[in-house]
Amino acid sequence: MTTTTTPTPTPTPTPYAVTPRRVLHSEWHKLRTLRSTWFTLAIACALVITVGAIMGSTYDGDDSEIDTITFILLGTQLSQICVAVLGILITAGEYSNGMIRASLTAVPRRLPVLWSKATVFATLAFALTFATNIVTFLAAQIWLSDTDKALSLTDSGVLGALAGNAAAVTLLSLVALALGALLRSVPAGIGAFVGLVLILPEVLAMISADFVQDALRYFPTKASESLGSITQTGDSISPTAALISLILWAAAALATSAFLLKRRDV
Numbered sequence: 001m002t003t004t005t006t007p008t009p010t011p012t013p014t015p016y017a018v019t020p021r022r023v024l025h026s027e028w029h030k031l032r033t034l035r036s037t038w039f040t041l042a043i044a045c046a047l048v049i050t051v052g053a054i055m056g057s058t059y060d061g062d063d064s065e066i067d068t069i070t071f072i073l074l075g076t077q078l079s080q081i082c083v084a085v086l087g088i089l090i091t092a093g094e095y096s097n098g099m100i101r102a103s104l105t106a107v108p109r110r111l112p113v114l115w116s117k118a119t120v121f122a123t124l125a126f127a128l129t130f131a132t133n134i135v136t137f138l139a140a141q142i143w144l145s146d147t148d149k150a151l152s153l154t155d156s157g158v159l160g161a162l163a164g165n166a167a168a169v170t171l172l173s174l175v176a177l178a179l180g181a182l183l184r185s186v187p188a189g190i191g192a193f194v195g196l197v198l199i200l201p202e203v204l205a206m207i208s209a210d211f212v213q214d215a216l217r218y219f220p221t222k223a224s225e226s227l228g229s230i231t232q233t234g235d236s237i238s239p240t241a242a243l244i245s246l247i248l249w250a251a252a253a254l255a256t257s258a259f260l261l262k263r264r265d266v
Helices: 021-033 034-056 070-071 075-097 098-105 111-144 158-183 186-203 210-216 219-229 239-263
Strands: none
Touching: 021 111, 034 070, 034 075, 034 111, 070 111, 070 158, 075 098, 075 111, 075 158, 075 186, 111 158, 111 239, 158 186, 158 219, 158 239, 186 210, 186 219, 219 239
């Protein structure tokens, strides 16, 4: 008597399995289909280009001591708020409209949602900011070409400073994105970013203690100034130290929001 064995069927992968690539695609689809995304980024880009053109066209030599890239990209101080608000909207906005429940139901592990949001947002923010910086630089040089601030993209340190400025804007905005996830409220996230990241260092700067002044150089806003300039002043840290500092601030904020995302009910 012979026995026959039935081969074990090979399980077929479900076409709807949750994978990192699909979570990334989902978050990119959300980001690019929101009108607020492009409206906010358009304002941010327009501010940088407009201010850069104004600074270049009105330059009369009075600000010769200011770093050229810092001078041209003064509009970044305004656009930074726009990009940061977008970061907050990406996370806290989903809590406001209830979409976060659907996102976390579709991805029960939760953390891939946060990492994907941060990844697509950082990629888009850096690409657009860097491109805007290049356009602003070229536009400003139309008027600055015959002054002491004349530079070209091929000059030493120029592209690095333009990219450094874009990296600083992106990393600061990632801190804002993390604050949105932490506080789960758009107004609270904006208030925390403006108060803790933008205003607090200026308040602490009034303290003359040496250890406070040394610590302030590694705060996000101060580090971003060092990262987005060609020349290094006596009280600033090196671009490498500034980049590491900003990465650590963004990583700490995202890690804290990830920890609470796993522990909270929603």
